[in-house]
Amino acid sequence: MSTQESHEDHGHHLPAVEDWPRGFGEASWWPFVTAIGGAGLYVGAALYIIASGNSGLLPAMAGPAVFVGSVGLFLVGIYGWVYHAFVSHFWSRDTSANGSLALKWGMVAFLGSELATFGAVFTYYFFIRAGTWPPQELPHLLGSLVLANTALLIASSFTLHWAHVAIRRENRRQFILGLIVTLVLGAVFIAGQVLEYYEFIVNEGFTVTSGIFASAFFGLTGLHGLHVSLGAVLLGIVLIRALAGQYSADRHVSVSTASMYWHFVDIVWIFLVVVLYAGAVVGGTGA
Template sequence: MSATTGGYYFAPPSKWPVVGSTALLFLGAGTVMWMNQIQPYGYVAQLVGFAILVYMLFGWFGNVISESESGLYNKQVDASYRWSMSWFIFSEVMFFAAFFGALYYARVFSVPWLADMDNAFLWQGYAAKWPTLGPYFEQNPALVFQSMGAWGIPALNTALLLASGVTITYAHHCLIANNRKGLILGLAATIALGAVFLGFQVYEYVHAYSDLNLKLSSGVFGSTFYMLTGFHGFHVTLGAIMLTVILFRSIKGHFKPESHFGFEAVAWYWHFVDVVWLGLFIFVYVLV
């Protein structure tokens, strides 16, 4: 039913969820084969999955944009989207909270328990410290690692994301003021800052792996470090993709000062990514 008739718009049946699930199947299977060194099938499956995913994103985004620009969404639909995006971000907050909780539990409870008197006869000489490989693996000098310092690349990345929060807010104010040039400039700057952040993150991983011997297998610290920073990097990548879509839509003249939830949703998501990184910077880098 069209919003112009006063009813609530229901989208017709869509193939895109099935297409997206197929892409994830290929990506997951390819990753498993890659981890188990089943080549070249792993790479092929990953490439196929990535190609299907790109196809799905273009198609699904295109459908939603066409519906919005056709005037099919009324205030009820807008309210539904706002609640949906709010709950989606809340679910992401809970996901990160679980891993922050795992980091807290390991550091505050598990490591001291391994070093207390009850376990002294099992791990003689083990002293509670953080970061740690654990009492067993610390006996192997080849596995000893160094943690990443906070005031190099991590601090620079923090400044980049904080600056991107300013530029996306500037773009929003320009949109409300019907300043199309400022809107496009702010979005482009935000995307550029996100891309530089990801570049530094990749460099940091290479440095940590090759120079600091910090790997995914480096005990609970290595696991939580790569899980938290890697999953956050994935969210930055996803946010940059959404911002790119919003940028092209803005160039084409989409969004109005009084109606632009597509922009707002992406801005909410980007601010969420910024806040999560601040938590990462404090608890993963500074308080080591």
């Protein structure tokens, strides 16, 4: 690596350039930063549950503090990772089909791991659902708020697809408009989920420590909300790059991969609403 190239890499926030083994591609610690932030989310949730048990071992704010700090670390890692992988040398890359296909298959592999993560929590829910039902008094789950949120998220998939089709047709104005509408719908969905949590926790006293169904409910909906938030961050990065003119009919791989992720969380939500919200009240007293 030449001195000039090394200087350019450092100018693009690429850490640990000199000590990276030769032959392993460009140096980057951002994936490790992202992984630490992601792991911290689970640690924060665990600390919150332990502190809620009135054991006196931990202060009440330990879990939330670790969780918030981990969210920040995770988002910083995602920014650095995406910038390193896609932005810093965007115009100097070619548009080979092999490179595009590799990135798309990489996203498929990532979504496979995400499917396994959701599958583990769904398995826990199905396990308790097979027993005595309901295991506790359930709140009113399937209300107008969750139905409106579902409609918004489904609509956002259509607007994102509309935007994706637009850039493949070199319609930059429609592409940017579609991204903006998708981000707005996603933000409203997240706000709706926060409002739902507020109503459950404050107005009905239904929290993650209320019982085994509550732990499954908040585990699944919280995990999904985190993924929607991450998807919004990714789409925000795509929008910033779109405003900078970094996409065309030949260069839109990151739009494709971000779209795959967004459609994935949309499908998971539909399954979640059918199984968790509607399925929970079947044969129970939650409705």
